[in-house]
Amino acid sequence: MIQKKICLLGATGVGKTSLVKQYVEGIFSEKYLTSIGVKIDKKQVETNNQTVQLMIWDIEGIDRYCGFQAKYLRGASAFIIVTDHTRSQSLVEGLDILKMVKEVADIPGVLAVNKVDLPASWHWSETELAEIKQGFVQFFNTSAKTGDGVEPMFTHIANLLTA
Template identity: 30%
Template sequence: MPSRRRTLLKVIILGDSGVGKTSLMNQYVNKKFSNQYKATIGADFLTKEVQFEDRLFTLQIWDTAGQERFQSLGVAFYRGADCCVLVYDVNSMKSFDNLNNWREEFLIQASPSDPDNFPFVVLGNKIDVDGGNSRVVSEKKARAWCASKGNIPYFETSAKEGINVEEAFQCIAKNALKSGEEEEIYLPDTIDVGNSSQPRSSGCEC
């Protein structure tokens, strides 16, 4: 029987508590947003299948706790990551200033084989709050920081409104793919549920 090759890509989302990491993941995977804030304990993950060209990929997105008392749990979750997403709240300068700490912490704990070229993506979240009047971190400042760290891709997002979330995660998936540390899963067509038509495209036009 022919088999369809599927590749697992591990993505880690880091950032201060309350910046919207869980909301971004839920908006992307489930197209849902909740106003009920619940702190992540330790780590949690969701998966989503995406397709580029004729290949099927499974994004495994790990949402980690932002509270420092849980950071010691991070080491095991960081290992084997293909891309790291750094999230801050555009209405909180502290969350932006801490991006550097999260990036350094990840590189130390994950120990990627090529730290200088490991793919990061930065998301400035909550651009919808107060019509944008509450923001304290300008897009220019954020882009300058990303440029200084090797031209990290940058997106301004609203998990609540779904603004730029799909586009950001398409970029994240592509960068994870480029890192090359892929784990291949072979799925025989015989276990497909439903019809055996070709999987739908994720709509990535990059």
């Protein structure tokens, strides 16, 4: 069995922890708890005729005041930048995080646009979003609440890393 470290990054409150809980445990909670530091979850999956254990690092929300802890990316095989489509600023912050990640790591990244079960308040045009998506190997609309897009996102990453 191989292990692959995946880092979830994003602004505070975008739903990183909820995505992990939905994927690993199949549950969603309305309670909001701010993550401090990093929480590591594991999930074993079968992909490309082999077993892979995903080590999912749920990293505390990043904003311009607390900065970016590049040390969390050491040994990572991929990353997910999570944004909240009810908050346009979360995409701006996600793009800032992407720039910081690219400065310290050469690993594939996925963009997760979370909370798609709620009405969107983004002001991005389809053209702008298409340009933004080019910085990532894949893009997923997700809902930690309903589970939409969560399993396919992690499955895509697992397949990518074991190909």
